[in-house]
Amino acid sequence: MARNKHPQETVNLIINTAYRLFLQKGYDHTSIQDIIQHLGGLSKGAIYHHFKSKEEILFAVMDKLSEGSYQILLNVKNRKDLNGKEKLKQIFKDSLNSPIQEELFVVTPSIGKNPIFLTTMLQETVKEGVPECVLPIIEEGIKDGSIHTQYPNALAEFIMITVNIWLNPMICECTLQQLYDKFKVFQQILLGFDLDIIDEEFLSRLLELASIRQNM
Amino acid sequence: MARNKHPQETVNLIINTAYRLFLQKGYDHTSIQDIIQHLGGLSKGAIYHHFKSKEEILFAVMDKLSEGSYQILLNVKNRKDLNGKEKLKQIFKDSLNSPIQEELFVVTPSIGKNPIFLTTMLQETVKEGVPECVLPIIEEGIKDGSIHTQYPNALAEFIMITVNIWLNPMICECTLQQLYDKFKVFQQILLGFDLDIIDEEFLSRLLELASIRQNM
DNA sequence: AGTATACATACCGACAGTCGGTATTATAAA
DNA sequence: TTTATAATACCGACTGTCGGTATGTATACT
Numbered sequence: 001m002a003r004n005k006h007p008q009e010t011v012n013l014i015i016n017t018a019y020r021l022f023l024q025k026g027y028d029h030t031s032i033q034d035i036i037q038h039l040g041g042l043s044k045g046a047i048y049h050h051f052k053s054k055e056e057i058l059f060a061v062m063d064k065l066s067e068g069s070y071q072i073l074l075n076v077k078n079r080k081d082l083n084g085k086e087k088l089k090q091i092f093k094d095s096l097n098s099p100i101q102e103e104l105f106v107v108t109p110s111i112g113k114n115p116i117f118l119t120t121m122l123q124e125t126v127k128e129g130v131p132e133c134v135l136p137i138i139e140e141g142i143k144d145g146s147i148h149t150q151y152p153n154a155l156a157e158f159i160m161i162t163v164n165i166w167l168n169p170m171i172c173e174c175t176l177q178q179l180y181d182k183f184k185v186f187q188q189i190l191l192g193f194d195l196d197i198i199d200e201e202f203l204s205r206l207l208e209l210a211s212i213r214q215n216m
Numbered sequence: 217m218a219r220n221k222h223p224q225e226t227v228n229l230i231i232n233t234a235y236r237l238f239l240q241k242g243y244d245h246t247s248i249q250d251i252i253q254h255l256g257g258l259s260k261g262a263i264y265h266h267f268k269s270k271e272e273i274l275f276a277v278m279d280k281l282s283e284g285s286y287q288i289l290l291n292v293k294n295r296k297d298l299n300g301k302e303k304l305k306q307i308f309k310d311s312l313n314s315p316i317q318e319e320l321f322v323v324t325p326s327i328g329k330n331p332i333f334l335t336t337m338l339q340e341t342v343k344e345g346v347p348e349c350v351l352p353i354i355e356e357g358i359k360d361g362s363i364h365t366q367y368p369n370a371l372a373e374f375i376m377i378t379v380n381i382w383l384n385p386m387i388c389e390c391t392l393q394q395l396y397d398k399f400k401v402f403q404q405i406l407l408g409f410d411l412d413i414i415d416e417e418f419l420s421r422l423l424e425l426a427s428i429r430q431n432m
Numbered sequence: 433a434g435t436a437t438a439c440a441t442a443c444c445g446a447c448a449g450t451c452g453g454t455a456t457t458a459t460a461a462a
Numbered sequence: 463t464t465t466a467t468a469a470t471a472c473c474g475a476c477t478g479t480c481g482g483t484a485t486g487t488a489t490a491c492t
Contacts, residue, residue: 003438003489010438032481044482045440054481112339115331122381123328126388154397158382158405165338166377172342181370189374192408219456219471226471248448260449261473270448 011050013039019061023107026114027058062120066128068100073133084141089197091137092163096205104170105212111170118171125164130156148194155193162186169210179210227266227276229255235277239323242330243274278336282344284316289349300357305413307353308379312421320386321428327386334387341380346372364410371409378402385426395426 004010017038021030032054036044051057072094076087095101111117134156141147149155165171167182174182183203190197220226233254237246248270252260267273288310292303311317327333350372357363365371381387383398390398399419406413 005438005490007438031479033479043440046438048482049438052482112335115335118335118338119328119331122334122387149401151397151401153394154401157388157398158378158401161382161388162374162378165381166374171338172373172377178369181367182373185365185367185370185374189405189408192405221457221471223471247446249446259473261451262471264449265471268449 007050010042010046013042014047014050014057015060015064018057019064020107022058022061022114022117023104024109027116028114058116058120062117062124065100065104066124068098069095069129069133072098077137083144083146084137084139085146085195085197087137088134088141088147088195089199091133092198093202093205096202096209101209102212105209108170110173111168112173121164122161125160126157129160129164134160159190162189167206169206169213173213176207176210176214179207223266226258226262229258230263230266230273231276231280234273235280236323238274238277238330238333239320240325243332244330274332274336278333278340281316281320282340284314285311285345285349288314293353299360299362300353300355301362301411301413303353304350304357304363304411305415307349308414309418309421312418312425317425318428321425324386326389327384328389337380338377341376342373345376345380350376375406378405383422385422385429389429392423392426392430395423 014035018030018035021034021038025034032044032047035047036042039046051060073091076082076090076094079087082090130153135153138147138152138156142149142152167186169179180203183198183206187198230251234246234251237250237254241250248260248263251263252258267276289307292298292306292310295303298306346369351369354363354365354368354372358365358368383402385395396419399414399422403414
């Protein structure tokens with residue numbers, strides 16, 4: 001294939017192709033050959049010209065994944081009409097409602113069967129999601145008096161991990177009834193911290209997403 | 217090497233060797249050749265005679281790992297001097313104090329960098345640990361009046377995942393101070409369910425285990 | 433024109449897994 | 463007890479596939 005005048009298009013093509021395959025078949029079970037075949041004429045040389053390893057493609061895919069969440073955060077963070085607690089609630093709501101979430105749920109058979117994704121997600125949550133997103137907002141909430149805790153960092157980590165792992169139907173697969181129960185338990189826990197940040201709207205969207213997977 | 221009259225010994229040798237290597241170097245970075253080299257004369261044929269794939273060796277290793285927890289459970293489950301809540305507390309205590317835990321902490325550099333282990337552990341927790349171990353005891357606690365919840369299954373899952381993932385220093389690596397904070401948050405959460413099942417003794421053992429890893 | 437870039441292609445070593453073969457043990461009939 | 467037969471334990475060369483590299487070539491930029 002002739003060389004592309006706009007190489008970024010080739011990079012995006014590779015990332016998008018890998019993105020789809022990684023989510024569908026899992027990172028381990030997607031070979032470079034697989035990616036090449038879905039690239040439409042491009043060869044191995046093209047891939048290794050733009051990426052130095054398969055793992056680097058994974059990182060690019062993960063970046064693409066977290067991009068959406070980061071946008072949501074920024075939008076909420078700068079709003080002046082919400083206090084810390086309200087911002088937290090808004091972030092959870094927006095995250096669940098984002099089209100990326102929907103796409104993820106439709107495309108991915110089971111992240112639980114995609115070990116590297118799970119691990120990377122867990123680490124990104126703790127090393128980036130918490131310090132860059134949730135923690136600053138919790139601290140803001142502490143300052144404005146809407147959130148009370150002695151352990152903002154631990155609380156932030158706890159909430160993120162619980163939502164991203166335990167409440168995530170892609171990871172901890174369960175029936176809709178069980179998911180409902182899990183929501184109730186989590187809601188009760190958060191109320192123990194005076195955090196009324198997940199409501200019936202959150203629940204129904206969660207169930208909606210989960211039910212996508214029940215019919216597959 | 218001459219054939220062994222007691223083939224189970226060979227199987228155990230393979231499992232134990234793989235066990236050590238998988239924990240030390242990770243499943244992905246342990247090759248069959250690696251295992252063979254630490255087997256003392258046995259060959260690839262021997263391995264594939266007893267196991268049909270590398271993954272099957274992994275399953276055997278995971279079984280060996282959960283064996284210990286299962287024993288602890290059985291010991292506690294049959295005790296007549298404890299109610300449900302007390303049994304729960306005892307199980308957590310015994311689990312942390314078991315020599316297997318200690319060995320794990322000493323030998324394993326980071327389960328977080330061992331994706332398959334993490335995934336398998338998560339799935340085993342939900343599919344076996346909860347229904348076979350924690351849930352029956354919580355239900356016992358509900359019957360004897362020591363535990364109160366509308367959602368025993370969700371609560372069991374929540375506790376197990378939080379302890380096994382978030383509070384696990386092998387997975388969510390953090391400073392001792394952060395681990396202390398996390399303990400406090402989790403303790404507060406459990407108290408919200410009237411579950412006073414982790415105490416200062418649990419904490420100090422947890423910190424002790426975690427500090428093993430700090431000095432590596 | 434000359435250089436840097438965007439690819440193509442032939443190739444490499446490592447890997448998991450297979451297969452035909454051999455040596456040892458278990459079984460059981462003579 | 464001996465001997466024929468079968469089953470098991472193991473060996474090691476081989477295969478296909480994998481991620482990754484080295485090198486060649488055509489196109490775009492300066």
